[in-house]
Amino acid sequence: MLTALIMVAALAAGAPENPNPQHPNEEAVDPYAPSNANAGAKPFEGDTMWKAFHGQAGVDRVVDELVDLSLKDPRIKEIFEAHDMVRLRRTLKEQFCYILNGGCTYSGRDMKSVHKDLGVQNTDFNALVEHLQIAMDHEKIGFRDQNRFLAKLAPMQRHAVER
């Protein structure tokens, strides 16, 4: 609805028809400097972790289930509902791929910026981790490999949780 309104407003103002030409299904975002450093973690070395996650197809399944579960979770769905899930799925897949050393470039914003004013609490952060664990279980990723990956994500709590 909001998207439609923005697009209508943009059209009325005579702005370009497509606000995000690179990713036509996504909403426009304010300009920022893309960098792999924005991913918030150093990638693993070698291809062990990428293989453990079954490559891009596995990462895609994990991220999609993670987002699906989060949208169904009454604890955190409101945080997600107000945002562009198309963009979130894409940038999360890039971020996971980058950290797992799958050869991707992360094009999203840094962790502090993307979580700004979302009001994320530790409970929300942990709820997301629980969904990620379920998604990784379903992908049959070994528990120790899951933890190696979670160890990369855990410090992001400092930027994601702001109250």
Place this chain on the structure above:
Amino acid sequence: MVVRISLLALGVLSLMAGSSAADELRPLGKLLLTGGVTSVEGAGGGGLSTWATITGYETRDGIGGNVHGTLVALPDYQFRAYGASVGFYDRIELSYTRQAFDTQGTGAKLGLGKGFTFHQDVLGAKVRVLGDAVYNQDTWVPQVAVGLQYKNVDKAPVIAFLGGQDDKGVDYYVSATKVLLAESVVLNGTVRATKANQTGLLGFGGPGGKDDYTLQFEGSAGVLVSKRLLVGGEYRTKPNNLGLKEDDWWDLFAAYAVNKNLSVTAGYADLGTIATFKGQRGLYLSLQAGF
């Protein structure tokens, strides 16, 4: 008195849970097992040792709590404990536990009478002072907490006969806990200043006016086998104030979280020589229910 205080605390909690202020409190926010289990002295920790973790499944936005019941079945004695603990905002932990050290048939051999049982109340307070055991995976800095345990054992005449200086005492400790997530390993180290004999069940201090604090160490190491299961071991040094060849304690344990409301810890504990009876080894079992 002590029981009344803990009942009061629970009453205050239930009042808070029923008030509109509770809308802002979010329970069960921690990840499975990261609140630890309940140690023999009632503090959040492992089985025999106290950890830096704050009890309960609350985060810094809520309140959590636990009740526990613990049994250690030994060849010549039985140890039992039950109690309650509350964690406030993943910052402060208050606990009360009542321990029973039942001499069973051994009581008669010791001249105390069959089934002679020492009881000890342990009131604990713990504050997390820095770090986070789980999130801070990009630094070696552990979660650190400081705490104290006020202990009061009954049977003062027996304690005095054994040479103990007091039936009351306070332990002070510093604990550091770290989850090495990339290795699926959990480590804890605790340094405790204490005068307690057999953690206080046989009083405090010893013959000849021995009434000094000594520093003792508690170490734990565990492996996360799954989200629900931690398997590990603990070692705890103890003073030998009474001259009854008091041994260090160790155990092997498995802590299993059925869910965030119930966990079971089972293990094998070796408590060494207790009041001249050697080889006190046996089953350790603890149930914890909470939120």
